[in-house]
Amino acid sequence: MSDDEADPELLALLRQHLQGKRRTNDDEPETGVLDGAEYVYDNSIDVALDMRGCKNAAATIYAQMQEKGYSPAKWSAHELHPKTKDDATVAFIFTMDLLNFSFWSERSSAERFAISYRDQQWTGYWSLVAALQRALDEGIPITDSHFWQDEEECTLDVLKHVFRSCTDEEMPLLEERFACLREAGTVLYQKYECSPVNLIKAAKGSAAALVNLLARDFACFRDEHRFEGRRKPIRLLKRAQIFVADIWACFEGEGCGAFRDIDKITMFADYRLPQVLNIMGCLAYSPPLDVAVRAKRNIASGSNWEMQLRACSIWCVELIRREIVKQHPDAKLNAVLIDFFLYDTIKEIESAGQETIPHHRTRSIWY
Numbered sequence: 083m084s085d086d087e088a089d090p091e092l093l094a095l096l097r098q099h100l101q102g103k104r105r106t107n108d109d110e111p112e113t114g115v116l117d118g119a120e121y122v123y124d125n126s127i128d129v130a131l132d133m134r135g136c137k138n139a140a141a142t143i144y145a146q147m148q149e150k151g152y153s154p155a156k157w158s159a160h161e162l163h164p165k166t167k168d169d170a171t172v173a174f175i176f177t178m179d180l181l182n183f184s185f186w187s188e189r190s191s192a193e194r195f196a197i198s199y200r201d202q203q204w205t206g207y208w209s210l211v212a213a214l215q216r217a218l219d220e221g222i223p224i225t226d227s228h229f230w231q232d233e234e235e236c237t238l239d240v241l242k243h244v245f246r247s248c249t250d251e252e253m254p255l256l257e258e259r260f261a262c263l264r265e266a267g268t269v270l271y272q273k274y275e276c277s278p279v280n281l282i283k284a285a286k287g288s289a290a291a292l293v294n295l296l297a298r299d300f301a302c303f304r305d306e307h308r309f310e311g312r313r314k315p316i317r318l319l320k321r322a323q324i325f326v327a328d329i330w331a332c333f334e335g336e337g338c339g340a341f342r343d344i345d346k347i348t349m350f351a352d353y354r355l356p357q358v359l360n361i362m363g364c365l366a367y368s369p370p371l372d373v374a375v376r377a378k379r380n381i382a383s384g385s386n387w388e389m390q391l392r393a394c395s396i397w398c399v400e401l402i403r404r405e406i407v408k409q410h411p412d413a414k415l416n417a418v419l420i421d422f423f424l425y426d427t428i429k430e431i432e433s434a435g436q437e438t439i440p441h442h443r444t445r446s447i448w449y
């Protein structure tokens with residue numbers, strides 16, 4: 083590139099700041115997730131946003147969130163979520179979001195992996211929460227990072243026992259989960275005196291800084307992938323962001339959950355949100371992608387299709403959020419609460435047997 087040709091990414095950034103799209107305060111950290119999501123959206127051909135759909139969805143989402151009283155307090159109301167606001171709960175949420183990925187199964191609902199706890203069978207995300215609660219009830223210190231480092235006590239067999247299923251299907255990616263615990267135990271020992279509370283304190287009240295610390299120090303949180311020719315990887319950081327959001331929600335914005343920039347956290351790019359955004363008419367797939375998703379074909383982690391599904395979902399929720407704020411300037415909502423609402427909505431749709439399209443199938447540790 084000759085000297086007088088500026089770097090296109092630099093130009094885009096300059097244009098963005100000149101347009102005042104996102105005024106950033108120089109000494110406040112940014113995660114870069116939203117910028118990366120917008121880049122992928124601008125370069126997507128298999129996933130598109132339906133603007134009319136997003137506008138309609140914004141009105142519906144806002145009305146229903148008001149009606150259901152979506153606020154951070156709702157997080158602790160979930161029966162399996164921890165209720166105390168203390169260090170043990172921070173450790174629980176850190177462990178949970180370290181392992182918060184890939185629960186989907188191709189088995190029937192009767193045969194899919196499930197955890198039996200408190201006289202109920204739990205599947206999906208709730209199977210993880212139930213398994214952790216059950217282990218603690220059984221005296222297994224599964225949320226203690228000293229335990230994760232103890233090669234005698236914390237073995238793959240112990241983890242298999244913690245996540246033992248009441249069907250003959252085992253929890254997916256158990257060995258990968260075991261590796262996540264080991265790695266996190268080592269990093270917490272090396273950098274944070276074995277405590278996730280110290281990790282939160284190191285972010286000094288910034289949600290974005292905490293996300294960046296997780297991505298910098300823990301490979302298993304570093305959910306970033308190449309997209310086409312772009313020099314910089316696209317940062318999606320789903321589990322890092324949902325960890326910050328779960329802490330914020332659980333502590334209701336106080337104490338460990340007091341983040342001055344929580345609104346910088348985006349929705350969490352998992353396998354449920356693209357599905358519900360598609361069902362709500364906000365996200366549209368190209369015919370080949372639509373066929374692949376409906377046929378439940380595996381879509382490779384980090385592939386172009388998968389990146390479009392995840393990143394366009396992030397951008398879609400951002401546009402829905404902006405539309406809500408435009409319609410209701412005093413709305414006390416952010417991408418986190420909208421996301422929580424959308425996840426709970428797709429779970430209601432699923433239990434009512436009203437899914438009109440399956441979620442996409444990607445097996446990975448990222449979501």
Ligand SMILES: Nc1nc2c(c(CN[C@H]3C=C[C@H](O)[C@@H]3O)cn2[C@@H]2O[C@H](COP(=O)(O)O)[C@@H](O)[C@H]2O)c(=O)[nH]1
Nearest residue numbers: 182183184185186206207350352353354421422425449
């Ligand atoms: N974007 C987004 N993804 C979420 C959640 C949650 C649970 N959050 C609870 C806390 C407050 C909220 O009100 C929720 O009740 C789990 N997941 C992801 O979904 C997948 C599991 O799907 P399935 O196998 O069907 O349960 C898996 O990738 C998991 O990481 C969320 O909130 N947002």
